[in-house]
Amino acid sequence: MTASLELDALPCPVIVTDLCGQIIFINKFALNDFYIGKKAQVNRIEELFPPAANILLQTHLWPMLRKEGVIKEFYLKIKRKSNTPLPVLLNIQEGRFEQQACYRWVILPAEQRANFEQELLKTKNQLQALAKDAESSRYFLRSVLDGAKDIAILAVSETGCIRFANAGAEILLAQTHARLMDAHVLSFFTDDTFSAYFTKTKIPEQDATQKNLPDNFVAETYETLICRSSGERIDVQLQIRQLDQTLLVDDIKYIVLLTDISQRKQYEKLQNDFIANISHELRTPLTAILGSLHLLHSGKFGDIPLKAKKLIDITLNNANRLKHLITDVLDFSKLKTTKMSIELQAAQLQPMLEDAVAEHRYYLADKKIQLDLKPLCQPISITVDPQRFMQVMSNLLSNAIKFSPPDSQVNVVATIENLFVTIAIEDQGPGVKPEFLPYLFTQFSQQDSATNRQFDGSGLGLAISKSLVEAMGGDIGYKARPDGGAIFWFRVKRSLT
Numbered sequence: 001m002t003a004s005l006e007l008d009a010l011p012c013p014v015i016v017t018d019l020c021g022q023i024i025f026i027n028k029f030a031l032n033d034f035y036i037g038k039k040a041q042v043n044r045i046e047e048l049f050p051p052a053a054n055i056l057l058q059t060h061l062w063p064m065l066r067k068e069g070v071i072k073e074f075y076l077k078i079k080r081k082s083n084t085p086l087p088v089l090l091n092i093q094e095g096r097f098e099q100q101a102c103y104r105w106v107i108l109p110a111e112q113r114a115n116f117e118q119e120l121l122k123t124k125n126q127l128q129a130l131a132k133d134a135e136s137s138r139y140f141l142r143s144v145l146d147g148a149k150d151i152a153i154l155a156v157s158e159t160g161c162i163r164f165a166n167a168g169a170e171i172l173l174a175q176t177h178a179r180l181m182d183a184h185v186l187s188f189f190t191d192d193t194f195s196a197y198f199t200k201t202k203i204p205e206q207d208a209t210q211k212n213l214p215d216n217f218v219a220e221t222y223e224t225l226i227c228r229s230s231g232e233r234i235d236v237q238l239q240i241r242q243l244d245q246t247l248l249v250d251d252i253k254y255i256v257l258l259t260d261i262s263q264r265k266q267y268e269k270l271q272n273d274f275i276a277n278i279s280h281e282l283r284t285p286l287t288a289i290l291g292s293l294h295l296l297h298s299g300k301f302g303d304i305p306l307k308a309k310k311l312i313d314i315t316l317n318n319a320n321r322l323k324h325l326i327t328d329v330l331d332f333s334k335l336k337t338t339k340m341s342i343e344l345q346a347a348q349l350q351p352m353l354e355d356a357v358a359e360h361r362y363y364l365a366d367k368k369i370q371l372d373l374k375p376l377c378q379p380i381s382i383t384v385d386p387q388r389f390m391q392v393m394s395n396l397l398s399n400a401i402k403f404s405p406p407d408s409q410v411n412v413v414a415t416i417e418n419l420f421v422t423i424a425i426e427d428q429g430p431g432v433k434p435e436f437l438p439y440l441f442t443q444f445s446q447q448d449s450a451t452n453r454q455f456d457g458s459g460l461g462l463a464i465s466k467s468l469v470e471a472m473g474g475d476i477g478y479k480a481r482p483d484g485g486a487i488f489w490f491r492v493k494r495s496l497t
Contacts, residue, residue: 069094152258174228346495356393381495395461403429
């Protein structure tokens with residue numbers, strides 16, 4: 001293929017001149033694109049340029065070309081057929097054309113490139129503005145996070161390495177920012193709770209090569225201990241939350257929030273110690289009072305007038321109420337301080353249910369309430385602390401009887417659910433208002449003031465029952481009866497041995 005055919009095949013204007021600028025060849029693309037109708041209509045390359053570009057050609061391009069032998073992407077304007085100037089990028093290369101020394105002038109339209117460069121400049125300005133906004137947002141966020149000095153905030157990678165720590169973390173952990181960065185988060189915890197939590201969610205503790213994390217991780221809050229650089233141990237509340245990594249550009253996967261609760265723990269200990277001490281101080285004289293009242297009521301000191309006996313009965317009832325209240329307060333205090341011992345063992349369910357029902361038949365006579373225990377279809381053994389199980393049954397049955405109207409019925413029903421047994425106490429009382437449900441199992445909570453006046457109670461029975469059931473590995477709840485009334489249920493584990 002000849003040189004002219006090769007140049008004609010190119011999809012851009014190409015002109016070949018001798019070393020003095022005399023045109024030797026113009027390819028078809030150039031003939032069609034410029035004002036040239038025939039090659040004979042133009043002799044020199046200068047004739048293709050407007051006056052201003054021609055001056056530039058004479059003063060700069062020719063001297064540069066003769067010296068360097070090449071010019072790359074020189075921007076100027078050239079004439080077209082319509083006699084309108086066209087912005088182009090001019091590339092000139094010294095070479096040979098049909099055995100003759102020459103310059104090849106390759107002319108590329110620069111209009112698209114100019115538009116592209118303008119768009120590029122516009123995009124660059126936008127990116128700079130976005131970068132400035134991002135830096136401003138980063139500064140603002142850092143200022144806010146560092147301003148929260150009473151909360152330690154840690155950003156943790158999926159391997160457990162700390163990638164971010166605010167000023168609150170430096171204060172709480174008593175560590176410099178440099179020492180916190182890339183340290184493993186488990187190195188600051190003294191107990192196994194957090195470590196077990198990481199193991200449970202399959203987060204590797206030290207091996208950064210493992211990435212076997214679950215996708216269904218949920219936020220969790222609990223209390224634990226941390227160790228400061230001085231060796232001091234501090235009680236903290238910890239919350240860990242997983243981030244959506246599809247929205248992040250780095251390897252941060254978890255946000256860990258730590259709050260110092262050591263002062264709150266001290267106050268709770270003082271409160272619980274006070275409750276325990278005052279309850280013991282109240283129980284001692286109360287025991288003597290109850291003993292004396294029982295002796296008087298028994299008639300061992302002679303016959304008592306009817307009016308005096310009624311007063312003794314009232315005093316006995318109120319003294320027993322006070323005894324139950326003190327017992328509830330003591331039990332709740334023990335549960336809060338984890339001093340109450342739970343001794344789990346296998347026990348037959350039916351006899352315990354029968355005993356619990358029998359103990360409460362005495363309270364049914366005045367209101368004429370029928371207490372019905374549905375018999376089990378087969379002997380069932382459960383894993384509980386029998387004493388605490390009976391305490392839960394007593395609390396729930398007492399509540400059901402207390403809130404049931406006269407001439408109604410309370411049912412006790414046990415059902416088997418795989419590895420668990422659910423015991424439900426159903427009554428025909430007023431039930432629980434929906435707005436009170438979140439507070440149902442919290443301490444000292446009663447539905448309303450009218451209820452407080454109508455029914456005696458400490459407001460601790462359900463809270464104690466919840467703590468006891470959970471300590472035995474079960475759970476407790478409430479649901480409304482479709483025909484009115486309440487169903488309080490609790491679930492405990494079956495004993496399969």
